[in-house]
Structure formats: structure tokens, C-alpha cells
Amino acid sequence: MAPHIGRRLRKGAATTAVAAAAVAALSASQAPGVAVGEQNRAGAADAHSASEATGSDQGGATGNSPYYTDLPPLNSPNPAPSASAGAGTPLAQGAAEAGIPATVLDAYKKAEAELAASKPGCNLPWQLLAAIGKVESGHARGGQVDANGRTTSAILGPQLDGNGFALIKDTDNGEYDGNSSYDQAVGPMQFIPSTWAWAGRDGNGDGLKDPNNVYDAALAAGHYLCRNDWDLSAQGDLDRAILSYNNSREYLTTVLSWLEYYRKGTHEIPDGTGGVPSGRSDDGRTGSTAPSIPSLPSTPSRPSTPPTTTPPPTAPPTTPPTTPPPTTPPTTPPPTPTDTVDHLADGGTAKLTARAGEAFTKKISTKAETKAGKAVGKVRIRFTVVGDSDTVFTGGESVATVTTDASGTAVAPTLQAGEKTGEVVIRATVVGRSVTGLDYRATVTERVADAVVRTDDTALTCVPGGEFADRVEVRATYKGAAAEKVGATATLVTSADDATANTEGPFFKDAEGNPVRTLTGLVTDAKGVLRLPELYADDTEGTFLLKITTAGGATLTVELTVAAADSPASPSPSASPSA
Structure with missing residues (x-):
């Protein structure tokens, strides 16, 4: 029976080696759609550089939150029973691993259909959403969802407080994750609140954008992966899209492994009957924890039988107690770059004018500065098209987040003028800090003929x-x-x-x-x-x-x-x- 690689894997050389071996075996025995050599060459680029090039959040969709590292088995998703297997001999786990809970599978496929209509050039396969859903939450913890696709309890990643994880201070006042101090990844596709705020979608037509609803989360993930005019049928764009979701080489390898496994074959299983992966990318880290399901605190247990005897009173000490040593006050963590930002300044943006339907030739440039006017690098700047306008950034989104460079400058992606003419306002704000935004005005003129x-x-x-x-x-x-x-x-x-x-x-x-x-x-x-x-x-x-x-x-x-x-x-x- 082919071995099942689904154990707790530690990050580092062991994880990378096993992951690479699994991908190679999958590609050789199952998956004609991906050339591993091409994947490795494309993935060799620095993940941070990939993120910067796409104009995405530095931490991607998840804030680089932990994920499940379990890999698919090396055997086919639909193995044939061995002729020599005796009665009671368990079959390979391929069929079980290929099962996806019914509602979750429906959400993935509906998202693929919507993207095929709205962004046909993206060529998004639902199996990619399934691969990410498997790695992020084990398909909503084995399909623990109601008939409308909402998880029976919220799925939250660990708080991103810099203690073994990225440091992302609260951006949503706890609206999505219930945490007003730090952000946490939310829902079956593990979006951080600052990303969900612009990427969220209503996937089931109930008028809500709920990160804990698998239909909403799957559609949001599809649009996130299809931005920047990426064509996911091209290996380079596929790698870039996955890296933009979570900037990790190991993450890329794991997702590609499940993608090719699901492409070989899957089947539907009842909601709530799927298994939950065990290996975590944060195993062994201080403060690590798997995505949690908030629950009421348990009632402390009481002893079943009261004690039968009362211990004798303790005699007073014969010597005076020693003075406890002075305690060391807790140290205050050093301020992050975001904490030092006092204001935003224009970075030399030229006049922004374009005819309807055309791309603007100039880009918005914003600088993050301290009170003394010193540039601040590594700060996330969010650019938002304000109001009812059909002008968008390249890729079709009205919001783009870019990290400032060493000079403190963030350059927004190219703006694409819509059909509505007149003035368009684009607002720059600092993610994770209350600093007055900086407004830019762009003008869309009517189309003309000569x-x-x-x-x-x-x-x-x-x-x-x-x-x-x-x-x-x-x-x-x-x-x-x-x-x-x-x-x-x-x-x-x-x-x-x-x-x-x-x-x-x-x-x-x-x-x-x-x-x-x-x-x-x-x-x-x-x-x-x-x-x-x-x-x-x-x-x-x-x-x-x-x-x-x-x-x-x-x-x-x-x-x-x-x-x-x-x-x-x-x-x-x-x-x-x-x-």
C-alpha cells in the first residue's frame, strides 16, 4: 500500500525535502498539468519580491498566518483494491483524502463558474480553491457548515502579535475576528481583516460579505487570485498568485501538491464527515496554535466526594518571611515602523488624466513620514477609489495595498479609467494606524473622435x-x-x-x-x-x-x-x- 504522507511536519529542511519529493512523485505518477522543474524555477524567486511586484499586502491574503502542512498520499485519488489484499485489509487512503464536503465543494465550483464569466482570462480551476481551502482550514474543518455555507463556529488563526508570527495590529476594531488588539486570519479561507475589507464578496446572494461563509470566502479567494490580469493556466502566474496568498515557498509547494491531487479526481462526501489535517507550519513555535473555534468556557469540575477529614491548622512560621526579590517590569516592545508614521505626503504624483476606458499614464506615489519628516519603510499603504466610480486599479479592484520601500514611498498600481467621466478621488491611508488620509484627484474625460x-x-x-x-x-x-x-x-x-x-x-x-x-x-x-x-x-x-x-x-x-x-x-x- 502506498504510504500516506499526512503527519506533523516541521518547517525547515525536512518539510521542504518531503514536500519536493511528494510534488515530484505526484507529477510523475498523476499530474500532467504542472512541470515540476518549471514550478521550482518560478518559485525560486524571492516571495517578498513577488508580493511587492503584485502590489498586494506584504503578508498576502492571510498575513502569512500558519497553515496545514499535510501532503496528499502518493497513490492515485481513486486507487484500485489490491488483488492480494485479504479480508479486513485497509485500502490506501487515496479515496478518503480525495473526498470534499458537499457544501464546500459546491462553493468552490460556484466560485469557478462566476470567475469564468467575470474574468474568463484568469482560467481559475476550482481545484485551486480546494487546494487552498484544504491547506488553510481543512475544508472548513471537514465541512462543519450549515445549509447556507456558514461555518458552525468562527474559524480563527492565532493573533498576529509578532510572537512567533507576523505583527499586524488591529485594523477592523475586532469586527471580523473579535480582537481589537491584533488581527487574526478569519474563516475557511483564512483572510486577515484588512484584506477581507476590500476582497470580500457575496458568494451566495444573501446580501452579506461574511468571511466565515464558505461561498463568500471561496468567491473572494477566486477574485484575489485573479487580480493583476493573471492567467492561472500559465505556471508563472499560478505561482505568483499562490505566493501572493501566503509568501512561503513551502506554502507554494503544499498548495501545488493538493492542486494536482484534486485534478486527478475527487468525490463528494456529506458535510461534517471530512477529516482535519494534523501537521501545522507553526509546530514548535512559541505561542503557536491551530485555527481555533471559539467556544464558551467550560465549568470547573467539582470533586464527587467531599473530604472526610480536616487537616490540622498550620503552625505560624518561627522566622519572619523573607522579602521577595523585586520584580522586573515587563518590557515594552519597540515600536514598529507603522507606529512611527505621523503623516502621509505626496511622493511626486503628476497630474492624473485619462480618457474613459484607457489606462492612466501616471501613477500615484505616496510617502510615509515621521513627525520630523523622516521616511518610513516597510509600512503598508492602502489606496482606495472612493465613491461610486467605475475607475479601478489594474486587475479590476478598487483597493490596492502596497508596502513602502526604503525611501518610504509606495507607488500604487496603474489606474484604469472607467466609463463614468469627471473627477475620481483616490485615498491613501496607513494600514493599522489612524493617520489622516491623503486624497488624490484624477480626471476621466469622455471618449472622442476626430x-x-x-x-x-x-x-x-x-x-x-x-x-x-x-x-x-x-x-x-x-x-x-x-x-x-x-x-x-x-x-x-x-x-x-x-x-x-x-x-x-x-x-x-x-x-x-x-x-x-x-x-x-x-x-x-x-x-x-x-x-x-x-x-x-x-x-x-x-x-x-x-x-x-x-x-x-x-x-x-x-x-x-x-x-x-x-x-x-x-x-x-x-x-x-x-x-
């Missing part, structure tokens, strides 16, 4: 009281390229010198069928094409003008002819082919 022409040269004619056979169609361009989503107006003007709307001649119709001679709110399509509604004529004959104007000032004047059928001004039917 030329507009008809798509054909068909004569536009109509008899009095009739309907024009052809509709007006034009194409707008900007610097020779199609100008999509550009606003335009169309007006039947009085004359070439008078742009006011005409009171007679051709007209459009509104929704109620009433004549209108000015159309606003027109927008070109993805090819820069604008096709106007049907045109009608009243009883007035003559030549009339239709003026089309686009945002950016491009204009086109089109002639319309209204004449009786036997009039010389009216071309024969064969001369006016239908559009």
Missing part, C-alpha cells in the same frame, strides 16, 4: 409624407482607429449656417411616435459605427441637412431629399438601392 464619415454613398431620398428607404450610418475614428463608445448628437438643422433644429422637413420619431428633429445620447459601437433610427418626411419638399457631431468636435453634414415620385429631383427607384 473624424466621422458615412459608411456608404447611397442617395437619401423620400417622397412627401413617406419614410426614407435607407438609414443613415456613419463611422467615427480617432487617429485613424475606430472610436468606440463615443457620444454623438444628430440634428436636422435649418441650414448650413444655422445649426438650430428645423421645424419642417424630415424627422425622427420618439417612443410615442411624435416627430423629433434632434437626437442626443447616441453612442458608437465597438467598431466606431453609429446607425441612426428611421427617418420620415412631412409634406414639405426640398433638400434638407442632417448634422452629426461627435464628442471631440468631429462633424458630418448629410443631405436629404424630399420630392414627389414624378419630380426630376427624385432619382428612379433603381438609383436608390436599399441598405
Whole structure:
């Protein structure tokens, strides 16, 4: 029977060696999807550098909280019984390890489906969410969830107080983790509160974003892994995404092991029947503890039988008690870099302007400084797009957290302008410290065209009281390229010198069928094409003008002819082919 590697593994050389061996065995015997050599080369990059490059929190989604180190067995998830196995001989544990609680499995698959629709270029497999869910919480402690996907009790990692772990002081006033002193990773996907505040999602449509709900947590994890335009079908992006979740080489190896194991095959098991891993990355550390389930304190036990005899009174001491030695007052921990920040200052940000739908060419730069104006490095700065705006950072998120460098500077990711024009406010704040935020203002201008022409040269004619056979169609361009989503107006003007709307001649119709001679709110399509509604004529004959104007000032004047059928001004039917 193939050995099951699922014991307590210590961090260090032993963990890395066993993990690497397991990944190699998995790749050789089961998993064609990942080349271990490529994985090792990609993972060899410093994890901190990977985090900085992505603009993520220094501690990733989990604050680099501890995780389960158990690895999958080396045998297939669906092993065949041995022909020589006698009665009562246990089978390999592959089938059991491949079981995922029903509600948790459903949450992973629903998150994959949502990301396939909203970010198809990410190529997120649900097995990656399952691998992370296994490593972070053992699939919500073996599927301890209710019918709506909420864990029956909160799952909390140890407090990140710097005692064997990262130091992350409270960022949510205890809203998510119940701890107003330090942050703790929360829920089945172990998000720290500062990350959940922007990454949280409503995965089950109940109107809430609950880190202890497996549907919400799985969808949030999917969006977190799919930011920065990562394509998870590419090994390099996959490695970067996993490292951004928890900046650890051992973590990367463990998650990839479970990913390939689950890709080989899984099955559904009832909620609450899954096993919980045993090995922890924090085994042996001072103050370490596995993710806990808060519970009421137990009642102290009472002795079943009272004592039968009373001990004799103790005689007073014959010598005076010695004076206890003076106690050493507890030492105050040195301030963290975050504790020393007094204010934020602009780091030389240039004017921020972009047309709708385009990326800003300049980036926001912010400096963290002490009261004396000294730069402070290793401080997390959160950039947030404030208010109702569809402008976002690269990757589609409205929040990005970046750690200041040695010069105290944090540069936000590239901003991508949305379709809403006007001023956008981006606020910079210090994570974990109450310091007045610094607001930056960016301007989104409308899309424009510098030329507009008809798509054909068909004569536009109509008899009095009739309907024009052809509709007006034009194409707008900007610097020779199609100008999509550009606003335009169309007006039947009085004359070439008078742009006011005409009171007679051709007209459009509104929704109620009433004549209108000015159309606003027109927008070109993805090819820069604008096709106007049907045109009608009243009883007035003559030549009339239709003026089309686009945002950016491009204009086109089109002639319309209204004449009786036997009039010389009216071309024969064969001369006016239908559009």
C-alpha cells in the first residue's frame, strides 16, 4: 500500500525535502498539468519580491498566518483494491483524502463558474480553491457548515502579535475576528481583516460579505487570485498568485501538491464527515496554535466526594518571611515602523488624466513620514477609489495595498479609467494606524473622435409624407482607429449656417411616435459605427441637412431629399438601392 504522507511536519529542511519529493512523485505518477522543474524555477524567486511586484499586502491574503502542512498520499485519488489484499485489509487512503464536503465543494465550483464569466482570462480551476481551502482550514474543518455555507463556529488563526508570527495590529476594531488588539486570519479561507475589507464578496446572494461563509470566502479567494490580469493556466502566474496568498515557498509547494491531487479526481462526501489535517507550519513555535473555534468556557469540575477529614491548622512560621526579590517590569516592545508614521505626503504624483476606458499614464506615489519628516519603510499603504466610480486599479479592484520601500514611498498600481467621466478621488491611508488620509484627484474625460464619415454613398431620398428607404450610418475614428463608445448628437438643422433644429422637413420619431428633429445620447459601437433610427418626411419638399457631431468636435453634414415620385429631383427607384 502506498504510504500516506499526512503527519506533523516541521518547517525547515525536512518539510521542504518531503514536500519536493511528494510534488515530484505526484507529477510523475498523476499530474500532467504542472512541470515540476518549471514550478521550482518560478518559485525560486524571492516571495517578498513577488508580493511587492503584485502590489498586494506584504503578508498576502492571510498575513502569512500558519497553515496545514499535510501532503496528499502518493497513490492515485481513486486507487484500485489490491488483488492480494485479504479480508479486513485497509485500502490506501487515496479515496478518503480525495473526498470534499458537499457544501464546500459546491462553493468552490460556484466560485469557478462566476470567475469564468467575470474574468474568463484568469482560467481559475476550482481545484485551486480546494487546494487552498484544504491547506488553510481543512475544508472548513471537514465541512462543519450549515445549509447556507456558514461555518458552525468562527474559524480563527492565532493573533498576529509578532510572537512567533507576523505583527499586524488591529485594523477592523475586532469586527471580523473579535480582537481589537491584533488581527487574526478569519474563516475557511483564512483572510486577515484588512484584506477581507476590500476582497470580500457575496458568494451566495444573501446580501452579506461574511468571511466565515464558505461561498463568500471561496468567491473572494477566486477574485484575489485573479487580480493583476493573471492567467492561472500559465505556471508563472499560478505561482505568483499562490505566493501572493501566503509568501512561503513551502506554502507554494503544499498548495501545488493538493492542486494536482484534486485534478486527478475527487468525490463528494456529506458535510461534517471530512477529516482535519494534523501537521501545522507553526509546530514548535512559541505561542503557536491551530485555527481555533471559539467556544464558551467550560465549568470547573467539582470533586464527587467531599473530604472526610480536616487537616490540622498550620503552625505560624518561627522566622519572619523573607522579602521577595523585586520584580522586573515587563518590557515594552519597540515600536514598529507603522507606529512611527505621523503623516502621509505626496511622493511626486503628476497630474492624473485619462480618457474613459484607457489606462492612466501616471501613477500615484505616496510617502510615509515621521513627525520630523523622516521616511518610513516597510509600512503598508492602502489606496482606495472612493465613491461610486467605475475607475479601478489594474486587475479590476478598487483597493490596492502596497508596502513602502526604503525611501518610504509606495507607488500604487496603474489606474484604469472607467466609463463614468469627471473627477475620481483616490485615498491613501496607513494600514493599522489612524493617520489622516491623503486624497488624490484624477480626471476621466469622455471618449472622442476626430473624424466621422458615412459608411456608404447611397442617395437619401423620400417622397412627401413617406419614410426614407435607407438609414443613415456613419463611422467615427480617432487617429485613424475606430472610436468606440463615443457620444454623438444628430440634428436636422435649418441650414448650413444655422445649426438650430428645423421645424419642417424630415424627422425622427420618439417612443410615442411624435416627430423629433434632434437626437442626443447616441453612442458608437465597438467598431466606431453609429446607425441612426428611421427617418420620415412631412409634406414639405426640398433638400434638407442632417448634422452629426461627435464628442471631440468631429462633424458630418448629410443631405436629404424630399420630392414627389414624378419630380426630376427624385432619382428612379433603381438609383436608390436599399441598405
